[in-house]
Amino acid sequence: MPIMLLASSTLSFAQISKTEKDSLYIAQVEDKKQPAKVLHAEPLYIDLIRDLGARKGEREWNLGIGLTDELTFDSYEALIEYEWAPMDRLGLEVELPFTFYSPLSGNGDTLTPSNSLNSIKIATQWSFFVNERMATSMAIGYINEFELSDFRNFGKPLISGNVYNPFLVIAKRWGNNFHSLVYTGPMIGHEYQSGEVHTAYDVNTSFHYMIPGTRNFIGVEFNKTWESSDFDMTMRPQMRLGIADNMMIGIIAGIPVNRENERFSSFLRLIWEPKHK
Template identity: 75%
Template sequence: MNIKTSLMIGFISLSSLHIFSQNQNAIKDSLYIKEIENTKKPDKVLHAEPLYIDLIRDLGARKGEREWNLGFGITDNLNFDAYEALVEYEWAPADRLGLEVELPFTFYTPVNGNGAKPSNQLNSIKIATQWSFFVNKKIATSMAIGYINEFELSDFKNFGAPFIKGNVYNPFFVVAKRWGSNFHSLIYTGPMIEQNFKTHKFHTTYDINTSFHYMIPGTRNLIGVEFNKTFNNKDFDMTMRPQMRVGVAENLLVGIIAGIPVNRENQRFSSFLRLIWEPKHKS
């Protein structure tokens, strides 16, 4: 057997292995989608969920689904660094209905010895609900409406005086579309109406969060990006958040997010880590 023939056989073998691997991944993708969408009622479409501005529960949630999240992040500001931490529990008490409770914390450290920094705090107590009113497997599209109520708390320096200093009212709308087996897009949008109990004033901003993801063939891992956009009167801010999700165990996922502000007014780069644990489904 000459070298040319050997190289040809090797090339054919590698090509065959690549095609076989692709076919195996396609089968895995199809089986995973089938497991999510076709094995139980009501209908549900598999969508990739953004990792920073996450959903209250999967779109088309089924009764008994639940999930714990732990989040850790750091934001580089001009005069201080902000460290985020959150504990979040979400569950589906009924088909297509999701509920969530979240406790977000923020801790601050001065930059370059500058002592000017905000006081550490438990930011708020957040409770939320989400209802998937449209789920269509044929066009791989889902829609939901929801509401987040955020009881804003005083910082630790003034904790209890008062205990609740304000409230944020946040209705939102979500639409998601899967393109083929691996590409996903999602829009999450709604106003945030903040009420200050001391001054009795209201302040409204509007968020439009768009995300695009690619789910790695044959896995639950994904890569993608969020574009978090906020309209505040005549001001506009946007942060790009490239991200990835990796499965480390059957029910444990890790999300890694970077934050890149488009206009660096006060905030610079940030990073965020999300641990996602999904206990076994209780039907």
């Protein structure tokens, strides 16, 4: 239902208070004539496969680009992903992540990694709990990542390994504007040539504040990884800005807290949601 139809015919949308606009936007998402869905702020770096409580026909394109200072070289990441909901509460996604490297002056004889299409990711997510009264949603999902050889050795072999990543998502909205989310699960990597299997465990927590009267938000992600006895954490302050009715841009900074070989990073995500019936 268009937001304008929710407003009084004698009152222009521009005259409505920000609090009322928030309520109207929530009412638009949580339309009682459609399957239950709660408005949540989605983290921008470790993003979800599809909105929690996804409705059939929803779809979204994402383009991302980032830069990370790796001490002796810079790495540039880029991704293209497409996500869609073939049925209510079910989200699917295909992603192609790339990494390109540039050596820094004065890095000595340090070998710079080869550029690569890192992998082909396919993923699914099922929202098994959606409660509008509690403003809470939960989902389980699975990402399968087919790791590819870098461009220097591309095709030798083509697929060098596999990463198995089941996950759980729990999200809660507090009032109209405050949002919290936990995204967690193991990542089990299998290298085909060596037969080596290694496991890491991720816990990603995020907190966001949606700007009154808008779809824009500010917030922060805490991306935490445990692998054997090693612990890494990166803080990612971020903001999302609407630049058109169906297009938004996400701006993310990365600040490592416990990471031995990485300094600051930045990432931009362009989000386009084609209209659906």
